Amino acid sequence: MKFQPTAGYILVKPEDMAKKTASGIYLPDSHDEKPQQAKVLAVGPAEITDSGAKRPAPCQVGDSIIYKKWGGNEVKMGATDKDELLFIEFKDVLALVK
Structure with a gap:
């Protein structure tokens, strides 16, 4: 299934968070937070602002954001x-x- 986002939107796949801290402590599943890093899968066309200007996408397909x-x-x-x-x-x- 393919998706094409509408103007002003980006389709992303969240990247998995580490289950272990830098000091080697494993974190339980109950400690999971929502990831904030993702891989860009598709980008919609430029968004038209209220003033009529075009706002291009801040990223491209394949970028990590x-x-x-x-x-x-x-x-x-x-x-x-x-x-x-x-x-x-x-x-x-x-x-x-x-």
């Missing part, structure tokens, strides 16, 4: 969280991961 913690609209593609995709707005992208 950081987005706002509670940003995005979830789309479940299967039974597990690994099958979850998010549609996020251009304005919710905070940074590109290089």
Whole structure:
């Protein structure tokens, strides 16, 4: 199944968070937080602002991004969280991961 986001939206797949801290302590599943890093799968066309200007996407397909913690609209593609995709707005992208 293929998706093409509408203007001003990006389709991303959240990346798994580490289950172990830097010091080697394993974290239980109950400690899981929502990931804020994702891989860009598809990008919608430029968004038209209220003033009529075009706002291009801040990223491209294949980029890894950081987005706002509670940003995005979830789309479940299967039974597990690994099958979850998010549609996020251009304005919710905070940074590109290089």
